[in-house]
Amino acid sequence: MELRHIRYFIAVAEECHFGRAAERLHIAQPPLSQQIKQLEAELGVQLLVRSTRRVELTQAGERYLERARAIVAGVEEAGREAARVAAGEVGRVSLGFVGSTTYELLPRLTRVLRQELPLVELDLHGEMLTPDQVAGLHDGTLDLAFLRPPVRDPDLRLKVLRREPLVVVLPEAHPLAGLDAVPLPDLRAEPFVSFLSQHRSVTFDAVFDACLAAGFEPDVRQEVAETSTLVSLVAAGLGVALVPESVQHLRVTGAVYRPLEGEPAGIELAVARRAREDSPHIARILEIAERLLTEGAADGVSEPSGAPAPPG
Template sequence: MDRPELLPLPQLHAFLVLAEELHFGRAAARLGVAQPPLSQQIRRLEEKVGYPLFDRTPGRVALTPAGHALLPAARRALTGLADGLATARAAGSGRAGRLRIGFAASLALTVLPGLLRDFRQRFPEAHLDIHEMTTAPQLDALRDRTIDIGLLREPPAGPSELGFRTVLSEPFVTVLPAAHPLAARRTVPLDRLADEPFVLLPRAAGPQLYDRITGLCEAAGFTPRIAQHAVEWQTVCALVETGLGVSVAPAGIRRIRLKGVAFRRIEPGTARTRVAVAWREGDDNPLVGQLLAAIGQGGAGSLPGTATGPAPDAPDARS
């Protein structure tokens, strides 16, 4: 099949201006050219079309049927080009384009809402693709280039092709059935959980966080006995509510509202978990740099203290 002939954009522009002015002198002045070059552009375009586009009589210029037919297409072509150039410039400057973000589900309770709200306000032309995934899959997705930014807990230490920046530090809390005797306390010494069954995320979902929690237990003198694994913290809390076990979790998990679950601060109270934004070093997506710059300026996603406060205390709590 023969491909349609492309018409030169300068000739279409000259045609459109003349069609609007219907006067060679005014159209030439508007284009910033002399009248003869304008007439030459129109003649070349008519040669390509194969038919006259304008009726020229002394003191009068009018569109022919062929000119009337070409006019809407010329407008669409030039508008489309202008829109495309604007989109390209916005993407090149980092104001538009596509940013794929992976996030740990628990961060929908803390960092994520503020990050998305701030980023959309700063860059309304950008398109965000949001993907819920635990830490280990996020790291794989960053390396595989299926996401551009990760929001995860306990980033890995050591050399990496990925960059990490802390956006939140929060304490740990115990997650207890509301009827559990320890739920009456203001704080819970971690060694008091030594004989309890635990519900935890599987290590494969986030090795660093899993090791951090089990490490806290080991520092308190015991190895936690895992009764059940659950991939999401909301499921962990639901299983705790049924009495299947207890858990140790980041304090932001308190925002999961279950009547049958109590969240209590742990002793020692200095233990904290780190939330970080992750990206590929040298990524050429300008929106990645824009988001990191916004975080560095205290903007999108920079929410210190979001979930760092103490867990709610029982009305009759005792130390």
């Protein structure tokens, strides 16, 4: 039995006429009649009662019609689902976000993915350090990682998505908070709140290098793993901090963001995946993320770094 036999039977049963069914199927009537006879012979039951004027279903034919329709519908749905999978519209993906992108890229990308890929299940992990994301890609807990390069790993593929400047986070009562832009050397005597050192945070290295280029070594008093904790400690008056510009989307009462004077050092954001990863839905998410960041840069999505964070 072939699927076409089932389709032929459905057409005859619905039309109750071999001639009209043959027209609907775009085949000649004699071959159609022969195919239905073959189907009945294979099943060993009579499905149709034929007369000169019309065709009627037997009781067995009525029940077979119900099942036949379900079979065809199931096959068609399977085809549509296979097409969706091939187009990257179905699947499950685990995404990791480095701390600063947790408050800007994560919500933006998630909203767009829900709109454009509603059948892709998302497993989101925010506030992840770059080394932890690399480990997650290797052990399979992550499929895509939005992290800070450099990452030198032959088993991973990286693509830089953007470069953003460092900005300073200050307690709102700090004397430098009234400036439109803060000279980096003016932070020489300030206690710093920092991300983790010992090469556990790429941002720490970028901040340390920027301060050295400005002529001083930052006096790090507190090291934290999470961006929200870092900004909260600054708001509490425990020091100042340098962070990627996208951290401005994290609003904490008592903390303000200011750009650095001149041409501040920058830090890259990249997306990483396993080198052999070729899932269609992963490719679709990569396309959407790149488009989203490109559109954000063109539209000036980031808020002015000189604007203080409002209460809340």
